[in-house]
Amino acid sequence: MSTLTTAIEQQLRQNYQRPIIKTPTQGIWYTGADLLEDAALCRTSLQQQAVTPGQTILISLINLTTLPALLLASWQLNLTVQLTPPTATLPQLAPQRYAAMVYPPAQMQQLAQQLNPTEISRLPLLLNTAPDFAYFVHDLAPKLTTATPPALILAAGHAYSLADLKQAANSPSTPVIDIYDFETGIRPLLATLLNLTPFTLAAG
Numbered sequence: 001m002s003t004l005t006t007a008i009e010q011q012l013r014q015n016y017q018r019p020i021i022k023t024p025t026q027g028i029w030y031t032g033a034d035l036l037e038d039a040a041l042c043r044t045s046l047q048q049q050a051v052t053p054g055q056t057i058l059i060s061l062i063n064l065t066t067l068p069a070l071l072l073a074s075w076q077l078n079l080t081v082q083l084t085p086p087t088a089t090l091p092q093l094a095p096q097r098y099a100a101m102v103y104p105p106a107q108m109q110q111l112a113q114q115l116n117p118t119e120i121s122r123l124p125l126l127l128n129t130a131p132d133f134a135y136f137v138h139d140l141a142p143k144l145t146t147a148t149p150p151a152l153i154l155a156a157g158h159a160y161s162l163a164d165l166k167q168a169a170n171s172p173s174t175p176v177i178d179i180y181d182f183e184t185g186i187r188p189l190l191a192t193l194l195n196l197t198p199f200t201l202a203a204g
Contacts, residue, residue: 001160002151002162002166003161003162004075004162004165004169004190005070005072005075005076005162007166007169007191007194008068008072008190008193008194009072009083009172010037010198011193011194011195012032012033012035012036012192012193012195013032013036013192014032014196015031015032015041016031016032016033016036017031017032017033018031018032018196019031020032020035020068020196021035021065021068021129022065023063023065023129024061026069030065030128030129030148031129031188034068034069034128034129035068035072035128035129036069037128038066038069038070038073038127038128038129038130039041039068039069039070039072039073039076040073041125041127042069042070042073042074042125042127043073043076043077045072045123045125045135046073046077046079046100046137047077049100049121049123051055051077051079051099051100051137051141052099052143053077053078053079054078054079054080054143054149055079055080055099055100055103055141055142055143056080056081056099056141056149056153057074057079057080057081057082057098057099057100057102058082058084058085058094058098058100058101058102058175059081059082059084059102060075060083060084060085060086060087060091060101060102060104061086061102061104061106062086062104063104063130064131064179065086065129065130066127066129066130066133067179067189068189068193069127069129070102071111075151075162079099079100080149080151080152080153081152081153082098082154083103083152083153083154083179083180083186084106084180085155085180086104086107089105090110090111091103091107091111091130093111093114093115093120093136093177096136096138096140096141096142097142098138098141098171099138099141099153100103100136100137100138100141101135101136101138102135102136103136105109105132105133105134106124106188108134108135110135115136117185118139119138119139120136120139121136121137122139123135123137124142133163135181145191146164148161151164151165152186154180154182154186155180158182160182160186165186165190168182168186168187168190168191169187169190169191169193169194170194170198171187171190171191172191173187173191173192173195174188174191175188176188176192178187
């Protein structure tokens with residue numbers, strides 16, 4: 001584990017019963033315990049699917065309350081997270097590019113009808129923050145090819161290491177506006193998780 005993931009996990013444990021994150025549509029609050037349970041379930045599932053350090057998980061979500069747990073689980077496994085804003089059009093599955101893929105539920109259901117079950121599997125998880133959550137895992141995704149893969153890649157192609165993210169997280173907490181942007185999304189999200197100021201996470 002990195003110093004960033006350790007610090008986030010410690011904060012969540014210290015705020016185990018405290019409401020931390022709220023859904024913008026339903027107004028439901030989730031506690032540190034909810035996020036830790038979700039992160040543990042995601043991490044265990046990815047490990048069971050033999051997703052290995054250095055592989056990439058694509059995350060493209062509308063319900064972003066699941067994102068903190070997904071980020072924590074992915075970085076604890078030393079995966080590269082590629083954040084891509086969801087689109088109205090159905091995305092194309094990128095064969096062998098990603099070890100795991102997360103899309104909005106409606107798109108997951110449509111894409112599931114196109115799967116080759118010998119290569120890609122759909123795995124549902126009952127998360128606190130998303131009861132209808134599911135992800136795809138690619139059995140033939142490439143293994144690690146670089147010595148030090150980035151921890152995060154944004155849609156514009158900018159890549160960040162865990163050290164970069166830890167440094168960015170030391171900034172003061174500000175509102176999360178667009179999670180798919182570094183300055184108005186990722187930086188304030190990480191700063192908020194380390195300071196644990198209750199917040200609402202919505203798509204930009």
